[in-house]
Amino acid sequence: MFKNNYFIDFFENSPIIMQLVWVFIVMIIFFIMTTIAYLKYLRSFLRKNENLKNKIEKEFETAVINYLYAGNEIDEVSFEQKSIIDQFKSNTSEPFKRDILISTLLKLNYEISGEMAESIHKLYIQTGLLDYSLSKLKSRKWNSIADGIRELTLFHVKEVQDQVKIHINHPKTEVRIAMQLYLINLFHFDGLDFLNNITTPISEWDQIQLLEALQLNSNQRVTSINLWLKSTNNSVVFFALKLAKIYNQYGVRDELIALLDHQNIKIRIDVIHLLSYLNIIDAKIILKNKFNELTLEEQIAFFEMMENLYEIKDKPFILEHILNPNFEIKFSALKILKNLNIEEFNCFKNLTLEPEFVRMVKYIEAN
Amino acid sequence: MKKIVLAEDNSMLSMLLKFRLEKEGYLLLIAENGKETIELIEEHNPELILTDIMMPFVSGLEVISHVRNKLKNQTPIIVFSASGQEEIVLKAFKLGATDFMSKPFSPNELVNRVKKILR
Numbered sequence: 220m221f222k223n224n225y226f227i228d229f230f231e232n233s234p235i236i237m238q239l240v241w242v243f244i245v246m247i248i249f250f251i252m253t254t255i256a257y258l259k260y261l262r263s264f265l266r267k268n269e270n271l272k273n274k275i276e277k278e279f280e281t282a283v284i285n286y287l288y289a290g291n292e293i294d295e296v297s298f299e300q301k302s303i304i305d306q307f308k309s310n311t312s313e314p315f316k317r318d319i320l321i322s323t324l325l326k327l328n329y330e331i332s333g334e335m336a337e338s339i340h341k342l343y344i345q346t347g348l349l350d351y352s353l354s355k356l357k358s359r360k361w362n363s364i365a366d367g368i369r370e371l372t373l374f375h376v377k378e379v380q381d382q383v384k385i386h387i388n389h390p391k392t393e394v395r396i397a398m399q400l401y402l403i404n405l406f407h408f409d410g411l412d413f414l415n416n417i418t419t420p421i422s423e424w425d426q427i428q429l430l431e432a433l434q435l436n437s438n439q440r441v442t443s444i445n446l447w448l449k450s451t452n453n454s455v456v457f458f459a460l461k462l463a464k465i466y467n468q469y470g471v472r473d474e475l476i477a478l479l480d481h482q483n484i485k486i487r488i489d490v491i492h493l494l495s496y497l498n499i500i501d502a503k504i505i506l507k508n509k510f511n512e513l514t515l516e517e518q519i520a521f522f523e524m525m526e527n528l529y530e531i532k533d534k535p536f537i538l539e540h541i542l543n544p545n546f547e548i549k550f551s552a553l554k555i556l557k558n559l560n561i562e563e564f565n566c567f568k569n570l571t572l573e574p575e576f577v578r579m580v581k582y583i584e585a586n
Numbered sequence: 587m588k589k590i591v592l593a594e595d596n597s598m599l600s601m602l603l604k605f606r607l608e609k610e611g612y613l614l615l616i617a618e619n620g621k622e623t624i625e626l627i628e629e630h631n632p633e634l635i636l637t638d639i640m641m642p643f644v645s646g647l648e649v650i651s652h653v654r655n656k657l658k659n660q661t662p663i664i665v666f667s668a669s670g671q672e673e674i675v676l677k678a679f680k681l682g683a684t685d686f687m688s689k690p691f692s693p694n695e696l697v698n699r700v701k702k703i704l705r
Contacts, residue, residue, distance in 0.1 A: 280598045288605055323598070330599045333692030435669060 279323040307346040361391040368397040403432045420454040448474040495524035522551035593623035593637040620644025654682035
């Protein structure tokens, strides 16, 4: 009692600043104690959850393996399989167990193919997990929609493509890429028909993912890309240009030449690089004739093309540009001239004593 | 009973293959990482080794190298690889792997290959 009074007196007789400091210290101690208690509770909760998850996962793994080996040739679904399906069905009503079951099925789905993989896909449908994935497509949350589409992709559910395609121009890029990967993984090049209707942009990263998914497929038969090269969606044009390069689409020569007049300069430059890669000489003549109308970036891209497609008849044009004010063009012109005719290169190399030109000549001579 | 060591970190795939291969009359010894694999090989001297390329602690390549170079053992080795690991598969063959299967693979096809090798 005496002690308590001492502290109260001490507190009341302290200056106001000291009182505030004491209040602050008590609050901090209270906050730290509460946080420690909460973290301890959280840790034990997560550990308990993890242990429960591991236990359920083991049970599900065993049940799935039993299901795979319980089939017989007489019935489509054997009695034992039916009881395993019923057991799973009763578990799928709980989101926690449903997620564990999906991850268990996927764990094996990634590793095996053939009849057993088909059995896993069947089990996904028979346990009602398909209905849950489809219900996610109608969710208001974008992450649920993307999640649902990813599940349909991983379990190869082709029959619901119309419900997935609804999200073709979804405002969230994560949903769009999930839909695009669904179509490509399940329908390969035929799945690319979404490019006819997409109005939203496809980012560079998403394009890389789509190309990778296409290349992983054994079917490498490319569908026609002509329409996409004429798309009003610039990202579709960029993607079609990448397809044309990877799959050597010489057949779209006319469409590519038409793109040299596209309003987007980046597309025009990409087209020049692609025409060079495909060795389309006609494009070189067209570009040479309108060289002065091109922007500087296009002129540089054109000279890169010339380095690949030069002919002896291009010599006068090259000579016109060995003193071009732009470094890249001048350098390309000198390189081409050396390859065309070394004697003429030797004659022209002393054309000027400008230090940059001299250094350039020395470098080209040495390489 | 012919012994097979299976080195695979996916417990479900291990269980599936164990059921399938034991049904065919083989004894399967399962390891979850490369270190355990080497211990099992040294202890049991199996007739066949099935190993995933990517494993924790000691990789499938190191397992092959250990069997061929340290144990001087010619036990057939089938390697499991994922798509995109073609270069590692070539390294596995250089080290002495007998065969390889790209994941996802069909368990039935694996059984056929095992039977062919252990005939």
